[in-house]
Amino acid sequence: MEELEAEQRHLDETAAAYDRAFAALTEYRDRAVSDDEYANEALEAMRRERIRVYTEASGPLYFGRIDRTDDSTLYIGRHAVHSPSNDLLSINWRAPAAEPFYTATEQDPHGVRRRRRLDIEERTVLGFVDEPLDTSFEDHLTDAIVEDISRQRVGEMRQIISTITPDQYELIARQTDGALVIQGGPGTGKTAVGLHRAAWLLYTNPQLGREGVLVVGPNETFIRYIEQVLPALGEGGVEQRAIGALVTKPHGETDEARELATLKGSARIATVLERLLWDRLHFEDISVPVSRRVTATVTADEQRELVAAVRERAFSYATARERFRERLAGTFASRVLTSDSLASPDDAIKTIRKAKEYTRAVTKAWPKETPEGLVKKLFTNRERLERVAADLLTPDEITRLIKAKAATDKHAMTPTDVALLDEAHWLIDPGFRRFGHVVVDEAQNLTPMELRMVVRRARSQSLTILGDLAQRTADAGVSSWERVLNEAGVSTYDVSELEISYRVPNEFLTIAGTLLPPGAPAPRGVREAPFPARAIHTETLGEATAREASRLAETVKGSVGIVAPLEHMSTVRAALDTYADATHAALGAGINLLDLHVAKGLEFDAIVVVEPEAILRERPDGGVGGLYTALTRATRAMSVVHSEPLPEPLAEAF
Numbered sequence: 276m277e278e279l280e281a282e283q284r285h286l287d288e289t290a291a292a293y294d295r296a297f298a299a300l301t302e303y304r305d306r307a308v309s310d311d312e313y314a315n316e317a318l319e320a321m322r323r324e325r326i327r328v329y330t331e332a333s334g335p336l337y338f339g340r341i342d343r344t345d346d347s348t349l350y351i352g353r354h355a356v357h358s359p360s361n362d363l364l365s366i367n368w369r370a371p372a373a374e375p376f377y378t379a380t381e382q383d384p385h386g387v388r389r390r391r392r393l394d395i396e397e398r399t400v401l402g403f404v405d406e407p408l409d410t411s412f413e414d415h416l417t418d419a420i421v422e423d424i425s426r427q428r429v430g431e432m433r434q435i436i437s438t439i440t441p442d443q444y445e446l447i448a449r450q451t452d453g454a455l456v457i458q459g460g461p462g463t464g465k466t467a468v469g470l471h472r473a474a475w476l477l478y479t480n481p482q483l484g485r486e487g488v489l490v491v492g493p494n495e496t497f498i499r500y501i502e503q504v505l506p507a508l509g510e511g512g513v514e515q516r517a518i519g520a521l522v523t524k525p526h527g528e529t530d531e532a533r534e535l536a537t538l539k540g541s542a543r544i545a546t547v548l549e550r551l552l553w554d555r556l557h558f559e560d561i562s563v564p565v566s567r568r569v570t571a572t573v574t575a576d577e578q579r580e581l582v583a584a585v586r587e588r589a590f591s592y593a594t595a596r597e598r599f600r601e602r603l604a605g606t607f608a609s610r611v612l613t614s615d616s617l618a619s620p621d622d623a624i625k626t627i628r629k630a631k632e633y634t635r636a637v638t639k640a641w642p643k644e645t646p647e648g649l650v651k652k653l654f655t656n657r658e659r660l661e662r663v664a665a666d667l668l669t670p671d672e673i674t675r676l677i678k679a680k681a682a683t684d685k686h687a688m689t690p691t692d693v694a695l696l697d698e699a700h701w702l703i704d705p706g707f708r709r710f711g712h713v714v715v716d717e718a719q720n721l722t723p724m725e726l727r728m729v730v731r732r733a734r735s736q737s738l739t740i741l742g743d744l745a746q747r748t749a750d751a752g753v754s755s756w757e758r759v760l761n762e763a764g765v766s767t768y769d770v771s772e773l774e775i776s777y778r779v780p781n782e783f784l785t786i787a788g789t790l791l792p793p794g795a796p797a798p799r800g801v802r803e804a805p806f807p808a809r810a811i812h813t814e815t816l817g818e819a820t821a822r823e824a825s826r827l828a829e830t831v832k833g834s835v836g837i838v839a840p841l842e843h844m845s846t847v848r849a850a851l852d853t854y855a856d857a858t859h860a861a862l863g864a865g866i867n868l869l870d871l872h873v874a875k876g877l878e879f880d881a882i883v884v885v886e887p888e889a890i891l892r893e894r895p896d897g898g899v900g901g902l903y904t905a906l907t908r909a910t911r912a913m914s915v916v917h918s919e920p921l922p923e924p925l926a927e928a929f
């Protein structure tokens with residue numbers, strides 16, 4: 276009791292100091308502190324940034340405490356708060372001094388004697404749990420997470436700063452060159468880790484705030500599910516986008532044949548586009564009459580040498596082209612200028628560049644190209660495709676491309692078209708914004724071309740790539756991380772694994788795991804399902820699904836997801852009363868209807884999976900990985916409703 280009171284006193288003191296600091300920040304407005312306008316502006320920007328951090332971050336001021344062997348105590352929270360006498364009342368969870376709170380173990384105590392987890396609501400300490408390091412703190416931690424995760428889901432992801440586990444912390448705070456790939460089964464916390472890593476990097480590397488951080492997810496529903504996590508951590512300036520909205524605003528999801536989509540998404544296409552582009556260069560001797568008597572000539576070979584020289588320095592087609600035109604004009608000028616010539620080199624170059632013969636010839640040698648024009652070339656002129664890509668594409672594949680049409684109108688673009696156009700932009704004139712760090716989630720389902728699109732937005736390939744190979748859907752491009760990273764042009768990377776699933780109870784993991792091929796990465800669970808999994812055989816899929824969803828909503832008193840294959844979507848929809856259509860709107864706290872495309876990465880208290888056999892058939896988002904993903908969405912209850920026989924491994928598991 277006494278200790279609880281002492282904790283309350285510390286919280287009161289911290290809260291008062293926090294309020295004072297905040298009031299000082301807001302009062303200070305409009306008061307110039309220096310004569311230097313520039314300094315005032317910079318100070319004002321800092322002030323506004325601090326107000327933003329204070330007002331946007333949500334939750335209790337702190338959540339943990341470490342007592343160190345040197346008898347000092349630190350409180351771990353959202354902000355650093357100082358007392359009037361400059362004592363540290365709490366520190367930021369991302370500060371180096373907070374690290375032992377997350378990582379201390381009995382073997383490696385990091386100078387920590389005791390770790391305390393505080394349960395604080397608003398400004399009241401409700402209780403605390405101590406974790407002496409000489410007993411297994413893993414158990415305590417897991418209890419805290421299980422308690423946290425067993426709370427009701429409300430359609431929004433939450434931050435986890437008070438319960439980050441040691442292995443998660445190690446990934447959140449890992450400083451790497453290049454990309455960090457986090458492989459982990461369903462519910463191991465990849466998304467949580469990726470978002471907290473973004474926040475951690477922003478705190479640790481102040482220049483990232485200027486360079487920007489981008490978070491990429493599989494679709495708009497997922498972005499809506501995660502988008503308040505970073506603001507709640509005080510990081511509101513991060514750009515969060517669905518993969519299809521990287522290039523343009525969300526575009527029409529036009530359907531296209533599977534084979535065509537796979538072909539257009541394959542990494543080979545990047546090489547074909549590059550060759551098609553540089554195939555446009557064409558050299559012959561160029562002669563330009565510079566006066567009535569004199570004609571200057573630059574031979575085809577000399578032009579090739581110039582091309583080699585400019586391409587060494589300029590990567591993009593447009594920049595290299597500009598340099599080539601300058602250098603070629605310079606070469607001509609040097610031919611006409613003699614040592615006793617009166618004209619200056621600049622004048623000579625100007626005269627050459629104005630000559631009609633010159634402009635015509637140089638444009639023919641190195642024509643202009645637009646991204647749309649280049650993408651079109653992938654679908655027209657069989658002869659040209661055969662000439663540049665016979666070693667990369669089969670005759671059938673070339674036929675498939677020729678039969679298809681280039682979609683460069685923004686409304687008719689499929690996700691694969693978006694990636695093609697982006698690749699073309701990048702080759703010709705890369706004018707898009709690049710970020711200091713990029714986090715990409717559910718990466719196992721991106722085509723190589725889509726991943727390339729993400730990679731090129733990260734400066735120095737500074738990336739966090741999150742995914743689970745076992746959740747690859749039917750037509751996904753990723754087969755192994757090594758292969759896909761190579762195809763995406765990522766040169767430096769580490770692959771790490773998260774092995775414990777906090778979301779999915781053991782029983783559900785076992786059922787879903789029967790689908791996986793031997794040796795596939797599968798996580799361990801840490802808790803038992805509070806409600807047993809059920810399989811319901813029925814002749815009326817729609818009604819049975821609706822009934823089961825209502826029953827589960829009653830039982831778990833929380834959110835329910837229904838994952839239905841496209842072939843049964845309308846039947847299920849017709850049978851439902853009140854529900855949120857998660858394909859088009861935000862997730863709700865009650866019953867949510869999802870197709871396989873939007874189900875990725877989401878989480879519910881209970882899940883109803885409709886007709887597994889049809890999910891196995893569905894393309895592109897179904898298959899074994901699609902069904903495995905559907906079966907691993909729930910924290911507490913799961914039912915399968917089917918009219919066809921269950922797929923064999925599932926039938927046995929139930």
Ligand SMILES: Nc1ncnc2c1ncn2[C@@H]1O[C@H](COP(=O)(O)OP(=O)(O)OP(=O)(O)O)[C@@H](O)[C@H]1O
Pocket residue numbers: 420423424433435438439440443459460461462463464465466467468743746777778875876877878907
């Ligand atoms: N250390 C933690 N403390 C509290 N909750 C946690 C922790 N780690 C993970 N969780 C919770 O576990 C759930 C699963 O996490 P998350 O969605 O990040 O997993 P994932 O690996 O991305 O899953 P999927 O592969 O299905 O997308 C989330 O509700 C998350 O908040």
